Amino acid sequence: MLPKSLKTTLTAVAAVTVLAVPATAQDKLKIGFLFPSPIADVGWSAELNHGRQAIEEHFGDQVETIFVENVPEGPDAARIMNQMAAQGAGMIMLGSFGYMNDGLKLAQQRPDMTFIHASGYKLAPNLGNFQSRNYESSYLVGMAAADVTETDTVGIVAAYAIPEVVGMINGFALGVQEVNPDVTIKVVWLNSWFDPPKAQESARALMAQQADVIYSLYQDTPSVVSVAEEEGVWVINTSSDMKDYAPNWLLASQIADWSTYFIESTQATIDGTFEGTAFWGGMADDTVDVKSWSSSISAETMAKIEAAAAAIRAGEFHPLTGPILDQEGTERLADGEVIEDGAMASIDWLVSGVETRIPQ
């Protein structure tokens, strides 16, 4: 079922997992990590794992990390968290939206521990969450997509229609429209973070509908990226730089770097100053960036992209600035109005110009 290269990677990763051994020293902070998919070389879990490695590097003997990969968002996740707690973990990183309720339950039972949760919306004094302002980099890659498309059709293979993903699609669409307002944007909702065969099928289906740029949005593997390379279609991906998987057809990679936030949260846990707040990391603090821009993007558009990137970094420009209409034609943001973080955290509408609806 899985491609061979992935299988090899999984085996290698499994071998690495052996290194995680229980603690001996009492004063060490033990940090548990739950990853929703196999760690592999690239992808969402790989980037979270880089954050884990950054913690180890920064704190050395002060901390010890344990991790479990490929944890389904179901009742087993609760058990793994509880086991980590029982084994003396003082802090847990919950690497997926679907761990929210179980994580919150455990956080309430264990006020002595701290928790950081990826992309959720519930908080507790000892449970904070972290979001990336990926819509910023989505805007930039959207501009590039509009530049290279010849069919004026771009396709998105999207994970779940949760606010983070919806926000990214909006950022992307607005970037596309900035360069070429006539481009049609189609979305396939995969309803999975990790389903390489289905992701590839969906990418092919979008290509069959004339899409000549595919946006692989939160697919934890390079599955879509390799299909695009095979078919000779432009591709953009999230989380990691995937240039190696599509040396000819990768348009750009949106990347996320959690090191700074993870290190800060760990320090706060050690110091006893942890607060359950929502962290928003963007281009300004280097949590979010774009790498491996293709040389096929026209110089004119590239200059526009660089200008937009600089404005976003400087806090002078927000991709979701009005006037913005949603798919129904209702005005969501008035002229000059900038969306607030609170509204971004619960966004459930797509901008006009995106053809596909949010599943109802």
Next chain:
Amino acid sequence: MARFVIEARPERSVWAPIQVSLLAILLTCIGGSFLFMAYGVAPLKGLEAVFIDPLRSTYGIGEVLLKMAPLLLIAQGLAIGFRAQVWNIGAEGQLIVGAIGASLLAIQFDGTTSPLLLPGMIIAGMVGGMAWAGVAAFLRAQFNANEILVTFMLTSVALQLLYYLVSGPMRDPMGFNFPQSISFGPSATFPILIPGTRVNASLFLGLGVTVLALIFVQRSLAGYKLSVGGVAPGAAMYAGFSSKRAIWLALLISGGAAGLAGVGEVAGPLGMLQRNVSPGYGYAGIIVAVLGGLHPIGILFASALMALVYVGGDFALLTVGVPNAVTGIFQGMLLTFYLACSFLLTQRIRRITPETVPKGAPAE
């Protein structure tokens, strides 16, 4: 020319089924040891992590009991069918439809404090599972469609139905489009039995079904007819036992039990309907039924063992750092070794040379 024949062993001990199970467990431990060695883990330490560590804490025991409930339910139902040679492979699908049925009520009557909600959900889940298995029973009884294929394929249909419902009609309107239902209230969830664990009253469903299965198999005429129909269809027909009735009965019982297991999940540890309802209980239930020798008491022990393997797999993940595929490998080994041992304990392979062919043997 020498050749090999397979023949039934003439003498068979009443203890054979237990011997087979114990031997399969022993061989699995040996096989598992090799697996642990391949990962550079001391075999005894690995086996300790899988089989002993979960039982060291109340929480661990609770988790084993929590996993045991659905396995017990499913396996008891399946065993009744298997004894009648009706092969329901789709308990996973029946579990899912049962979970959907119960969730429909929980969502519809969200916020009620009526003590009738949970019993209603139990019935709805059972009916859901029965209906799903009933499709296979109808096709088999009317058109002689192979129930192995039908039940297995209907699992895929059930899964897609679940995906559709949780992404749309049954999705939590306030859940930010994540495909899951609302969280069920206290009147739609089973009460916790042991504080500090997640073991809930759905375990009693499993134990209740075990008692019923015991009575059904050993005391009732229907149970007798069912197994005669399976073992000797000709004799059953001669005696006037309907084979169609046997098919219906076997599939409805196993489907209903699997549906109950689905209720136990959504009204238990999940507390909602979501895409991951079962980590493959429906398939593991097949292993449990076979490993338990298709006997209600044997299944009770087999389900406890299988639950231990599930939970122990997670423990091994954290304490000795082997991948969680270990659980699946252990399950597979248990079934494979069981089938091999059971074959070799009831049959033997004999080499026949022309000299050893007994006199009076029919010429080829």
